Amino acid sequence: MLARSIISKRAFSSTRFFLNVNPKETKPENAKSTTEINSNPVSQQQQQQQQQTTTKKYSRRPLSSIPIGEEGYSSQTMKKKPVEFLSWQSFVLFLVVGGGLTYLFRNEKEKLKLRKEAEANRGIGKPLIGGPFNLITHDGKPFTEKDLIGKFSIIYFGFTHCPDICPDELDKLGLMLDNLKKQNIELQPIFITCDPARDTPEVIKDYLSEFHPDIIGLTGDYDEIKKCCRNYRVYFSTPRDLKPGQDYLVDHSIFFYLMDPEGEFIDVLGRNYEAEGAVEKIAKDVAAYEPREVRERKKNGSFGWLYK
Amino acid sequence: MFFAKKEESEPPKRGKREQCWASRDAYFACLDKHDIINPLDPKNVKTAKKECGSEDKQFEKDCIASWVKYFKEKRPFDIKKERMLKEAAENGQEIVQMEGYRK
Known part of the structure; x- marks a missing residue:
């Protein structure tokens, strides 16, 4: 009761x-x-x-x-003071944790995307872009695909008699290199001529002296250049046999190729990029880069499905 | 003759390039003034020579022959592109500026 x-x-x-x-x-x-x-x-x-x-x-x-x-x-x-769900502390906590996780996931997602792209570009077995070449630098030293190993490289194909686009692009390359250096990204810039008949090492050396000092100019005999251009999917129209002193232009595709420290192709940048845009893209690619060993390990690991 | 050959095989350096571009711009400004789009078009050749003959001569003096040909051939395309963009803007069409791309 x-x-x-x-x-x-x-x-x-x-x-x-x-x-x-x-x-x-x-x-x-x-x-x-x-x-x-x-x-x-x-x-x-x-x-x-x-x-x-x-x-x-x-x-x-x-x-x-x-x-x-x-x-x-x-x-x-209640033995202890309860957590207040509508206090300002919890609101701040929510913002910090939520914002942090959002940033982290976005960042990782983008990196993952870039890695996937790079992986697709590397190709399976024979690389789609790039491959062995045997050229000489503007200082007369030999330069092969092995010299790409150990550092990121950016490759540009052009010719010294180029009227307006190549000098423009090479100036842009200089700006890009300086901006990337500020972000502690060192690239090995390479200029490969599509006009081996006129562009001897001396001519290239003289020509490049007006551009960024890091740029390495490469030339070689006609067949080596032809092979190299074919490997990089560069089209060019230099005639094989020329009269000495003949004046002509070379039609060629205009691209920057970004190569990873294992000498494999990562990305291509067309003429449509401004220096800042190109810098941003390269910085992202470099940040997303993982050596082959790490990639293989990840592929075979329990999260391998993410990379397929 | 021998001297000319040597000059041809050496690419124009920065100073020469800029000089060439300046002469080109002067010549093209003259063509603009007389509404000549394509100076290589047979029906324009005569007027171009009459109105802009001196600029043309300077242009050909400052630039190597292949460049002169290249720039003259390129001019109609550049004008066409410019007009297309201008028309698009006038018709209220949106020109999409891709991120990082040149304007």
Whole structure:
């Protein structure tokens, strides 16, 4: 009977709070916070268990006899201060964690995309772009595909008699190299002539002296240049046999090829890029680059499906 | 004759290139003034020679022959492209500027 009365009292206590039926019972502490009222059912259970262990004479489980807000009520229900979900700290935490994760995932997603692209460009077995070549530098030293190993390279095909595009592109290359250096990215810039008949090492050396000092000019005999251009999918129209001193232009495709430190092709940049755009693209490609060993390991690892 | 041959086999350096481009621009400005788009077009040759003869001579003096030919051939295409872009802009068509691409 006693239990019954307690239940009925408890059952009413909340309605009383809202309806304010009995002003005497609604103490100002009652309105402390909503969480306290919400945790009502939990406290009831705890109370029931407590009462059950001490006195077993009740057929029904008694509920808390302490009204909400009464002294000792919260200490009974909550041992620790509850986490406030709508406080400014939690809001800041939400922003920091959420923002951080968003940034991280976006970054990784883009890197993954670039890696996939680079992987597709590398091709399986025989590389699609690039391959062995045997040329000489503007200083007369031999230069082969092995000299691409160990550093990122950017390759440009052109010719020294080029009227407007090549000098423009080579100036752009100079800007790109300087900007990339500021970001601690070192590229090995290579200029390969499509006009071996006129572009001897001396001519190229003289020509490149007006451009970025890092640029390495390459030339070779007609067949070597032809082979190299074919490997890089560069089209050019230099005639094989020329009269000495003949004046002509070479039609050729205009691309920068970005090669990784293993001498494999990563990306191509057309003439449509401005220096800043190209720098941005190269910086992203370089950041996304992973050596072959790491790529293979990842491919065979448990997350390998991400790279397929 | 021998001297000319040597000059031909050496590419124009920066200073010469810029000089050539300046003469080209002067010549093209003259053509613009007389509404000549293609100076190589047989029906324009006469007017071009009459109105812009001196600029043409300077142009041919400052640039190697292959460049002169190249620039003259390129001119109608550049004008056409420029007009297309201008028309598109006038018709309220949007010209999409790709990120990082040159304008």
